[in-house]
Amino acid sequence: MTKSPNRALPPAKLRRGRLADLDALIALERDFFTADHVISRRGFRHFITSPKSTLIVADVDGKVAGCALVNYRQASQRARLYTISVGREFQRRGIARQLLAAAEQSARGRRCRFMRLEVRADDPGAIALYESSGYARFGRRSRYYDNRIDALRFEKPLSRLRNAT
Numbered sequence: 001m002t003k004s005p006n007r008a009l010p011p012a013k014l015r016r017g018r019l020a021d022l023d024a025l026i027a028l029e030r031d032f033f034t035a036d037h038v039i040s041r042r043g044f045r046h047f048i049t050s051p052k053s054t055l056i057v058a059d060v061d062g063k064v065a066g067c068a069l070v071n072y073r074q075a076s077q078r079a080r081l082y083t084i085s086v087g088r089e090f091q092r093r094g095i096a097r098q099l100l101a102a103a104e105q106s107a108r109g110r111r112c113r114f115m116r117l118e119v120r121a122d123d124p125g126a127i128a129l130y131e132s133s134g135y136a137r138f139g140r141r142s143r144y145y146d147n148r149i150d151a152l153r154f155e156k157p158l159s160r161l162r163n164a165t
Ligand SMILES: CC(C)(COP(=O)(O)OP(=O)(O)OC[C@H]1O[C@@H](n2cnc3c(N)ncnc32)[C@H](O)[C@@H]1OP(=O)(O)O)[C@@H](O)C(=O)NCCC(=O)NCCS
Pocket: 032, 083, 084, 085, 086, 087, 090, 091, 092, 093, 094, 095, 096, 097, 098, 118, 119, 120, 123, 124, 125, 126, 128, 129, 130, 132
C-alpha cells in the first residue's frame, strides 16, 4: 500500500515567501494553529519583509503546499524555527523534511550554529519529524499552548556550510 494517494503530485519547489502568498499562508496557518499561536496577516507581512526572518514556501504546481519560518536575533548563533506546516492534502510526501532542511541551510548561511524550536507535546507526527532529523530535546515549557498543552523544546547543532557564500 502506498503511504499517500497524493504521491503522484508534482514535486514541491522551495522558494522565498512573497506578499502574493499572504492569503494562502494565512489559510494554512489557520487550519492548524489557534488563538495565541496563529500568525496574523500583519505578522506574515512582517516576516516576509524582515531581514531578521526567512520564510520559505513549498510550492506545488503554483499552490502554497507548506511553509517554514526561521527567525534570527542579532548576535545570536541560535536560529529559531518559528513555524512549519504542510497542507493536509500535501502531507506525508517529504515536504516538511524538505522545508526543514532548507530552513537549516538558511540558518547556516547566517552563521548560526544551532536551530531551536518548540513543539506541542501532543503532536507525535511533528516530534517524529524533528527527532528523525537530528533534533534533541532539551527542555519543556509548561502550558505553553492553548488547552494548557506543554511545549517540548528541541535543538540541533548545525554543521558548517561547505560552500558558504
Ligand atoms: C508535522 C508536519 C509539518 C509534517 O509535514 P509532512 O510534510 O507531512 O512531513 P514529511 O512527509 O516531511 O514527514 C517527515 C517525517 O515526519 C514524521 N511524520 C510526519 N507526519 C507524521 C504523522 N502524521 N505521524 C507520524 N509521523 C509523522 C515521519 O517521521 C516522517 O518521515 P516518514 O514519512 O519517512 O515516516 C505536518 O503534519 C503539519 O503541518 N502538521 C500541522 C502543523 C504542525 O503541527 N506543525 C509543527 C509545529 S511545531
